[in-house]
Amino acid sequence: MLKSWKLKEVVLMSLFAVVFGIVYLVFVHVSNIWAAVIGPLAYEWMFGIWFIVSIICMNIIRKPGAAVLSESMAAAIEVLLGNAVGPRLLLSGIVQGLGAEAAFALTGYKHFNLAVLMLAGAGSAVFSFVYGYFISGYAALDPSFVALMFTLRVISGMAIAGIGGKFISDGLLATGSLRGYAISRSTKGDARA
Amino acid sequence: MRNLLHDMNPSLKFVLVALSMFAIAFFFNPLTPFIFWIGILLLQVFMSKVNWKAWSLFMLPFALGAFGYLWTTIVFAADTNGDVVWSFLEFQVTAEQLETALSLAFRVMAFSTLSLMFAFTTDPVKFIMSLMQQLKLSPKLAYGVLVGYQFLPVMKDQFQQIQQAHRLRGAELEKNALRRLLGMRRILIPMLAGAVRNAERSAFAMEARGFTGEARSDYFEVIKLRKVDAAMTAVFLLLLIASCSAEYWF
Amino acid sequence: MHETIFSFRNVRFRFPDDEQLTLTDLSFDIHRGERVVISGPSGCGKSTLVYLLNRLYPFNCDGIISGSLQLFGKDAEEYAPGEINHRIATVFQDPDSQFCMPTVEEELAFTLENLHVPREMMKQKITEVLALTGLSALRHEVIQSLSGGMKQRVAAACALVMEPEVLLLDEPISHLDPVTAKEFILWLDRLQHELDLTIFAVEHRLDLWDSFFSREIQLDRSGSIIGDKLATAHFPVLLPERASTMVPETVLKVNGMAVKSHGKELLSGLSFTANRGEIMVVAGPNGSGKSSLLKALCGIYALDAGSIQAPGIGFVPQSPEYLFLEKTVGRELAFSGIASSAQLNDLMERLRLKEIENAHPFSVSHGQKRRVATGAMLADRRTVLLMDEPTSGQDAAALHELHRLISERADEGVTFLIVTHDMEFAESLADSVLLIKDGKMTGKYPAQDVWNHAELLAEHHLLPPKGAGRLAESFA
Numbered sequence: 001m002l003k004s005w006k007l008k009e010v011v012l013m014s015l016f017a018v019v020f021g022i023v024y025l026v027f028v029h030v031s032n033i034w035a036a037v038i039g040p041l042a043y044e045w046m047f048g049i050w051f052i053v054s055i056i057c058m059n060i061i062r063k064p065g066a067a068v069l070s071e072s073m074a075a076a077i078e079v080l081l082g083n084a085v086g087p088r089l090l091l092s093g094i095v096q097g098l099g100a101e102a103a104f105a106l107t108g109y110k111h112f113n114l115a116v117l118m119l120a121g122a123g124s125a126v127f128s129f130v131y132g133y134f135i136s137g138y139a140a141l142d143p144s145f146v147a148l149m150f151t152l153r154v155i156s157g158m159a160i161a162g163i164g165g166k167f168i169s170d171g172l173l174a175t176g177s178l179r180g181y182a183i184s185r186s187t188k189g190d191a192r193a
Numbered sequence: 194m195r196n197l198l199h200d201m202n203p204s205l206k207f208v209l210v211a212l213s214m215f216a217i218a219f220f221f222n223p224l225t226p227f228i229f230w231i232g233i234l235l236l237q238v239f240m241s242k243v244n245w246k247a248w249s250l251f252m253l254p255f256a257l258g259a260f261g262y263l264w265t266t267i268v269f270a271a272d273t274n275g276d277v278v279w280s281f282l283e284f285q286v287t288a289e290q291l292e293t294a295l296s297l298a299f300r301v302m303a304f305s306t307l308s309l310m311f312a313f314t315t316d317p318v319k320f321i322m323s324l325m326q327q328l329k330l331s332p333k334l335a336y337g338v339l340v341g342y343q344f345l346p347v348m349k350d351q352f353q354q355i356q357q358a359h360r361l362r363g364a365e366l367e368k369n370a371l372r373r374l375l376g377m378r379r380i381l382i383p384m385l386a387g388a389v390r391n392a393e394r395s396a397f398a399m400e401a402r403g404f405t406g407e408a409r410s411d412y413f414e415v416i417k418l419r420k421v422d423a424a425m426t427a428v429f430l431l432l433l434i435a436s437c438s439a440e441y442w443f
Numbered sequence: 444m445h446e447t448i449f450s451f452r453n454v455r456f457r458f459p460d461d462e463q464l465t466l467t468d469l470s471f472d473i474h475r476g477e478r479v480v481i482s483g484p485s486g487c488g489k490s491t492l493v494y495l496l497n498r499l500y501p502f503n504c505d506g507i508i509s510g511s512l513q514l515f516g517k518d519a520e521e522y523a524p525g526e527i528n529h530r531i532a533t534v535f536q537d538p539d540s541q542f543c544m545p546t547v548e549e550e551l552a553f554t555l556e557n558l559h560v561p562r563e564m565m566k567q568k569i570t571e572v573l574a575l576t577g578l579s580a581l582r583h584e585v586i587q588s589l590s591g592g593m594k595q596r597v598a599a600a601c602a603l604v605m606e607p608e609v610l611l612l613d614e615p616i617s618h619l620d621p622v623t624a625k626e627f628i629l630w631l632d633r634l635q636h637e638l639d640l641t642i643f644a645v646e647h648r649l650d651l652w653d654s655f656f657s658r659e660i661q662l663d664r665s666g667s668i669i670g671d672k673l674a675t676a677h678f679p680v681l682l683p684e685r686a687s688t689m690v691p692e693t694v695l696k697v698n699g700m701a702v703k704s705h706g707k708e709l710l711s712g713l714s715f716t717a718n719r720g721e722i723m724v725v726a727g728p729n730g731s732g733k734s735s736l737l738k739a740l741c742g743i744y745a746l747d748a749g750s751i752q753a754p755g756i757g758f759v760p761q762s763p764e765y766l767f768l769e770k771t772v773g774r775e776l777a778f779s780g781i782a783s784s785a786q787l788n789d790l791m792e793r794l795r796l797k798e799i800e801n802a803h804p805f806s807v808s809h810g811q812k813r814r815v816a817t818g819a820m821l822a823d824r825r826t827v828l829l830m831d832e833p834t835s836g837q838d839a840a841a842l843h844e845l846h847r848l849i850s851e852r853a854d855e856g857v858t859f860l861i862v863t864h865d866m867e868f869a870e871s872l873a874d875s876v877l878l879i880k881d882g883k884m885t886g887k888y889p890a891q892d893v894w895n896h897a898e899l900l901a902e903h904h905l906l907p908p909k910g911a912g913r914l915a916e917s918f919a
Contacts, residue, residue, distance in 0.1 A: 002331050002333050002334070002406065005333065006396070006502075006503055007333060007337070007396040007399060007400055007404070007406060008392055008393045008396035008397070008503060010333050010334060010337040010396070011337050011340050011341075011392040011393075011395050011396045011399075012388065012389060012392035012393075013337065014337040014338050014340055014341035014392070015340070015341055015344055015348075015388035015389075015391055015392045015395075016385060016388055017341055018341045018342075018344055018345055018348050018388070019348060019381065019384045019385055019388050021345075022348060022349060022352050022384075023377060023381070041265070046374070049374070056385075069334065073334065073337065073338055073341070076321070076338045077338060077341050077342065079312075079317065079320070080317040080318075080320075080321070080338065080341075080342045080345075081317075081342075081345060082312055082317070083312070085305075085308050087207055087210045087211065087307075087308055087311045087312075088214065088304060088308050090207075091211060091214075134218055135214065135215075135218050135304075136262075136297070136300070136301075137218065137221060137293075137296070137297050137300060139221075139271065140221060140266055140270065140271055140293040140294075140296075140297060141265070141266060141269050141270065141271055142269040142270060142271050143271060145265075145269035160374070164374075167378065168378060168381055168382070168385070171378060171381075171382050171770075172382055172385050172386060172389075174770065174803045174805075174806070175382060175386050175803055175805030175806055176803065176805065176806035177385075177386040177389045177390065177805065178389060179458075179460060180458070180460070180504055180505075181389075184460065185459075185460070318544075318545055318549075336543050336553075339543050339544065340543045343542055343543060343544070343545070343586075343587060344540075346587055347539055347587070354760065354762075354765055355765045357738070357743045358758070358760055358765040358766045359765075359766070359768065360743070361741055361742070361743065361757075361758055361766070362766055362768060362778060362779070362819065362823075363778075363779055363823075364768050364778075379768050382805070383764055383765060383767070383805070386764075386805060391537075391539075391540045393503075394535060394537050394540035394541070395540045395541070395542075395543065396503075397494070397499050397503070397535065398533075398535055398540065398541040398542070398543075398598075399543055400497075400499055400503075400524075400525070400528070401497050401499065401528055401532070401533040401535070401611075402528060402532070402533075402553070402554045402557055402601060402602070402605065403525045403528040403529055403554065403557035403558050403605065404525065404553075404557045405524050405525040405557070407525075409556045409557075409559070410559045410561075411556065411559065411560070411561055411562040411565075412556060412562065413549070413552030413553075413555065413556060413562065413565050414549070414552070415562070
């Protein structure tokens with residue numbers, strides 16, 4: 001799978017992960033304090049921000065694997081940055097990336113419109129929720145509460161990661177700096193639908 | 194003795210951490226995660242050189258998170274039958290609820306301590322090198338990640354400069370979390386545009402020095418599996434088995 | 444004549460997204476031991492040429508190439524990826540983005556691992572190349588903590604550890620200040636004599652290289668060869684002299700300024716004034732506090748002591764895009780809502796921004812970005828403008844554009860404080876020079892008093908402007 005990847009594409013995913021790593025630092029700072037007060041719900045509404053890097057990278061590079069690789073690299077970078085959640089992030093990163101990847105695979109890596117990006121955001125949310133259900137023991141919680149968490153996470157995945165990812169990759173495309181990447185070449189309806 | 198956790202093979206340490214987490218996740222009694230948590234703490238006290246002041250600082254948010262988890266699990270418990278052990282306002286807490294809640298809170302503490310142990314005793318670059326050597330991670334990905342690591346200080350500085358420049362133009366970072374999220378675009382776009390440029394430059398510099406992403410035949414710094422790793426694996430597994438079977442003894 | 448190592452015959456190259464060619468019908472030979480420089484303006488395809496030689500292109504950009512390009516007597520495309528790179532090594536321009544490992548030793552080891560050098564030989568090879576390049580003391584240093592000049596030497600050491608036959612240089616000094624660049628060139632010169640390398644460089648500013656090169660191939664904007672000759676020493680870009688339009692009216696008054704950060708004193712005891720329309724150059728060694736001065740003046744850093752009096756101070760960073768917030772140039776200028784639409788119109792007219800009014804501010808050229816940033820500052824009525832290293836990495840055309848931008852604004856009454864190491868550029872514009880060292884002000888001098896004061900300049904890590912060059916050209 002990696003054979004067809006240019007090194008500059010791999011490094012691009014890594015540097016994007018660093019940019020978002022810095023952004024996450026700004027955010028997680030805030031959310032931990034909330035978590036104490038309102039419990040796990042604190043994270044749910046903004047969970048999507050963790051998935052955004054895979055959606056942006058896939059939308060730019062458009063090669064099978066872009067979502068899962070970028071999300072895993074983002075998690076690895078977090079570990080290198082000394083993130084205290086380190087090794088746990090690596091596992092959840094892979095799981096989240098697989099969720100987004102599944103959505104792109106379902107559409108045959110042919111379409112990258114807003115609907116597909118939102119589907120990918122939802123995919124990440126579902127995968128990460130199933131993983132969290134197991135690791136964090138959501139089974140012990142009231143099913144309706146779990147349903148609320150799940151709904152919030154999926155909405156966040158679709159809104160923040162899906163719409164947000166589209167918004168940012170379009171913004172980046174407009175700057176003209178993505179010359180030479182797949183997103184620049186697809187001038188047909190799909191890219192801007 | 195105090196170097197044991199630092200000297201462990203990073204990949205092996207990672208696998209053991211992951212394995213422990215998956216195993217502990219099957220248990221909903223308070224004892225298992227509690228014993229595991231204490232065990233990991235003891236390992237860290239006796240087998241590592243950790244700056245405990247920094248450690249506490251990192252641990253604090255997790256402890257708060259564990260507390261948040263504790264009361265959520267009590268209030269939103271799945272199972273509300275059984276003997277009431279405690280009640281206030283209209284909430285009635287059963288023994289079972291309390292047990293599960295404590296179990297999950299200890300689980301948060303145990304996993305956080307485990308993660309911190311890894312973070313505090315593992316050299317990041319050695320970890321990536323070890324993933325390549327022991328777990329056969331593709332060099333393309335491994336060195337890709339290392340480049341990102343090198344860029345961290347450069348990009349942090351860039352982030353600051355952009356923030357300062359925006360402040361100069363009268364565009365402050367919003368206090369409101371949602372607005373802040375939307376306002377991030379203005380900082381993200383120049384950062385990402387810079388990242389695209391730097392990614393190409395770095396990749397070219399590596400390829401110009403003969404890097405093709407293929408497996409290497411020899412490493413300058415060889416990271417091995419040694420006797421200490423076998424011993425530490427035994428210690429970890431022992432702790433894990435003791436924790437998982439805790440319910441049967443008491 | 445020595446053996447031919449590179450041979451170009453009607454080589455054409457274009458990017459898949461482009462209509463026109465980047466390189467047009469290139470035909471030339473490079474012989475062993477030559478020191479060739481490819482010169483030409485930015486965007487003429489010089490870097491593309493380097494990437495064709497080290498085989499980064501066409502694969503990395505899916506470029507379309509025709510004609511015949513032979514490397515060491517064999518067609519370029521017959522080389523497997525990575526095969527040629529130990530024979531043809533490269534040093535790139537950006538010191539910050541050439542490394543993937545933390546320390547110098549590990550970076551050299553990365554290179555040796557790529558070449559499948561047996562482990563037993565790595566230590567020795569690293570020791571040898573460090574001794575050869577005089578970098579032994581840096582062996583265990585963290586690369587990112589080194590200065591730009593040292594990073595470039597480490598990059599060169601990484602190239603030389605492969606024992607190459609050819610060294611490609613892609614504008615290796617464009618991010619270095621002139622004194623550091625000169626030292627780097629002398630160092631390279633010694634290495635070339637010792638190792639008998641073939642050198643193939645691309646460069647748009649040749650004046651600092653003196654007589655380093657033996658042959659110069661000139662490209663024009665369309666990527667065609669317009670000259671292939673013996674190299675001669677170049678003079679710096681000749682910029683028009685400017686008559687001062689300074690008005691005797693003090694607009695900026697700095698009194699006893701001091702700045703501290705994390706308990707460290709960055710600046711202390713700075714006092715000076717500037718007049719309307721004055722162009723002041725701020726110069727001094729790296730880390731002397733020039734950037735801190737700019738940041739303190741425009742309010743990014745808080746003052747620890749002293750005062751600043753000025754009507755409105757604006758800042759144009761080295762990367763002007765850091766200031767941008769909007770999606771079009773027009774909206775960028777209008778962002779604060781301070782200027783009326785008539786004023787904005789007039790401003791865009793004067794800054795020649797009309798034609799790019801609807802373009803994305805990130806997608807325009809570097810010179811245009813700087814004009815947009817300047818416009819945004821002036822639209823907010825900031826009539827004292829600070830510029831940080833605006834000449835770094837600029838070619839002749841860009842320097843002329845910059846010169847015109849500053850000169851015209853000063854004529855309109857804008858006051859400038861420009862941080863630069865480029866004394867030729869400074870000489871062509873400055874009314875006054877503020878010299879800084881170790882966070883303290885050496886003094887503010889009338890510009891003409893400084894240029895011949897070689898000692899004073901050397902103390903501040905500056906090279907005197909090549910006034911002789913200016914004279915020689917004006918007599919020619």
